[in-house]
Amino acid sequence: MALADVPLARFLAEPVVPYEADEVTRLILDGHDEAAFAPIASLTIGELRNWLLAAEPAALAAVRAGITPEMVAGVSKIMRLQDLVAVAAKCRVVTRFRDTIGLPGRLSVRLQPNHPTDDAQGIAASVLDGLLLGAGDAVIGINPATDSLESTHRLLTMLDAVRERYAIPTQTCVLAHVTTTLRCIERGAPVDLVFQSIGGTEAANRSFGVDLALLAEAHAAARSLGRGENLMYFETGQGSALSAEAHHGVDQQTIEARAYAVARAFSPLLVNSVVGFIGPEYLHDGKQITRAGLEDHFCGKLLGLPMGVDVCYTNHAEADQDDMDALLTLLGVAGVTFVMGVPGADDVMLSYQSTSFHDALYLRGALGLRPAPEFEAWLERMGIGAASERLPAALSPALIGLG
């Protein structure tokens, strides 16, 4: 039977990963909402494609709790790039912390100020560079070079101080392992968002050192701080389960969509598919990275997630800046919630190429998109935007320890 002819109901009756063996399957099936599923319950995968292309935004939002990751992944496989763009563009997902992410006509940027040795001044310099180029409204988020408790606590304190000195309406994050962040919360560190990499099977999550109970514990700990509404930041990427041999024979894109079921159980502020980071054994070249990035964005949005994409590639993949420009532009048209902002597109800690602050400015300019409203007002107040060598007085580097 061709995929297009498979009835959606069959995905509920025959889980791709056994219910008994996998808590992610149990999460998906136990949380399935029959009433929300009703409008599409009689459709096949092929008919679902037609339904999605014709649906109004309100109908797409209403069906979220009734559609499973496997159905979404299935239909994405028979969609062209333009289908993936068109349907995602109709999905609205809005989240809040200190600013509002995902409003129509807006494009947010994660400011990613990584440094090879987590040097405080080096990080501060990249943060200021990004702010001056309009980045940082999704989050200012560091990937730490080492996952140590002392270092994570120090970076959290440092980022919180930068945010306060400049009074930036945004949130900060150190992308350490969730157990490290939990220890930091216990020690009284200023934690805005709790980060974790997640996968689409119980075994994949175990390879990341987490399970659903641990994520729930972290979510509760973040809630206890009372700092914001949506508190989690998750990253995913096709191929992670396969690389951990935790995929149960299921294709990497379906497993990726199942990771979004894990994410949506915790009402995250941001979810990011780090699409080109995994390497050429999973996504070989620019064409595959492009397809995967649009699939992930579509699947995440249809499942109701604030979906961003790290438009990126490694130096052992067959890809270059032209491929990134094409994917970035397609994602902009598809209404991507946020993209990364890395100084000059070169992450000097993780050693890969992502999108730059300039790339985000290009996309906003080309498509008439604006930053999150609270952040946009802050940019105006600070006098940021002119292409001038002179720094605005309110953004004195001395305020954040530079000078």
Add this chain to the structure above:
Amino acid sequence: MAGVPMSWRDLRRFTPARVALGRAGNGLPTAAHLQFQAAHAAARDAVHARLDVPALQAALRALGHDPLFVRSACPDRRTYLLRPDLGRRLAEPDRAALRSVAPPDLALVICDGLSATAIDRHAAPLVAALDLPDAPIVIAEQGRVALGDDIGEALGAEAVAVLIGERPGLSAPDSLGVYLTWQPRRGRTDAERNCISNIRPEGLPIAQAAAKLRWLLGAMRLLRCTGVALKDEQPLPAPRTPLRLGEQP
């Protein structure tokens, strides 16, 4: 510099990141754009460089070691890039060589990974700084991190430290990583390892990396595990630039 207003371009002295590149409209100025393209070409070359095994063997012998040599199940670079499963597995004919060694407490595996350049430059100096005369050393070609599990299991080692070339970045084609695994067995996951990353003179210097690994080895022997259960809680080394922001935890 105190009292002198800084310009945007002054940010460059604080970080190797590509900050203060200027703007041409919303895009990069031409010089910065072309420098990026050239750096990408250089990084692509590093990915395909071949490990100089005889030179590494000679350097290790000069340090008093007698390194073994094995290959992964990948016959060539292209297979290595496309088949990580084969890069985690020993070439069967090479397995026998490992049985000649008495089961050690700790084995060192030196592996080209994605940057033979990193191994060529930094592996022998790191081994010298570690000063572990009793640890057998295995040089492995076309290997992934988890090849250390297969090698460690074949040796019957209690722990394995894999020194491996990290994926070249635009600004760092020679970054070395170390992955420490307690009771290496095939099928171990990355959550069961501890990692020290970005070892190179401009990143984490050799001496500091060696000190960090020695600390981890001590903690590992105490707790009899590696991975997320073994947190790096050693006091921070003195920062390279003074901290003036926020409180020290």
